[in-house]
Amino acid sequence: DQQVKQNSPSLSVQEGRISILNCDYTNSMFDYFLWYKKYPAEGPTFLISISSIKDKNEDGRFTVFLNKSAKHLSLHIVPSQPGDSAVYFCAAKSSGTYKYIFGTGTRLKVLA
Amino acid sequence: SAVISQKPSRDICQRGTSLTIQCQVDSQVTMMFWYRQQPGQSLTLIATANQGSEATYESGFVIDKFPISRPNLTFSTLTVSNMSPEDSSIYLCSVRPRDRGNTIYFGEGSWLTVV
Numbered sequence: 001d002q003q004v005k006q007n008s009p010s011l012s013v014q015e016g017r018i019s020i021l022n023c024d025y026t027n028s029m030f031d032y033f034l035w036y037k038k039y040p041a042e043g044p045t046f047l048i049s050i051s052s053i054k055d056k057n058e059d060g061r062f063t064v065f066l067n068k069s070a071k072h073l074s075l076h077i078v079p080s081q082p083g084d085s086a087v088y089f090c091a092a093k094s095s096g097t098y099k100y101i102f103g104t105g106t107r108l109k110v111l112a
Numbered sequence: 113s114a115v116i117s118q119k120p121s122r123d124i125c126q127r128g129t130s131l132t133i134q135c136q137v138d139s140q141v142t143m144m145f146w147y148r149q150q151p152g153q154s155l156t157l158i159a160t161a162n163q164g165s166e167a168t169y170e171s172g173f174v175i176d177k178f179p180i181s182r183p184n185l186t187f188s189t190l191t192v193s194n195m196s197p198e199d200s201s202i203y204l205c206s207v208r209p210r211d212r213g214n215t216i217y218f219g220e221g222s223w224l225t226v227v
Contacts, residue, residue: 093214105154
């Protein structure tokens with residue numbers, strides 16, 4: 001039972017353009033969502049998060065949007081840079097717990 | 113965020129042996145977790161390391177296979193016992209710092225290959 005899904009295994013974007021990574025979830029008890037970037041041979045690096053009481057959070061080039069009714073969140077990267085090429089994981093935490101469920105990841109390739 | 117150090121960073125292990133992975137954090141944290149990422153897969157929570165008591169294991173993971181210790185607020189170990197090739201994975205230590213709300217951070221990971 002995959003509670004957090006990233007349906008696009010890969011995405012290619014031109015440098016300078018917007019990258020949009022999507023994540024869907026099924027559990028309405030999730031109250032906190034996070035995005036991580038992972039390079040090969042490294043641990044995941046935290047990027048940005050959002051509480052379920054918000055619908056948008058922005059940090060520099062990164063913006064996360066949350067649509068609770070659709071159980072969907074997205075990460076926007078503007079402008080995309082070649083150094084953004086990595087695997088991106090979304091994760092969700094259930095209310096009242098500290099158990100984090102991760103999606104399967106989307107490999108982003110930013111073309112110079 | 114906390115600085116999280118894992119050792120070893122990489123190892124090749126013989127089938128049937130055991131290996132202990134160490135995780136050291138540079139500040140006191142409220143929670144420590146151990147995750148596994150098998151090749152091409154997502155991150156899966158193995159257990160929550162509890163200070164001074166037995167870890168809390170997720171479904172599919174048992175203490176005999178993955179014994180965990182957490183003697184204090186900044187250190188934990190995960191042992192992968194009686195290894196088989198199916199245990200070849202990245203093992204990741206994760207922490208929830210005191211002052212970072214609900215965000216968790218990861219160490220660099222320990223890449224184990226079982227031959």
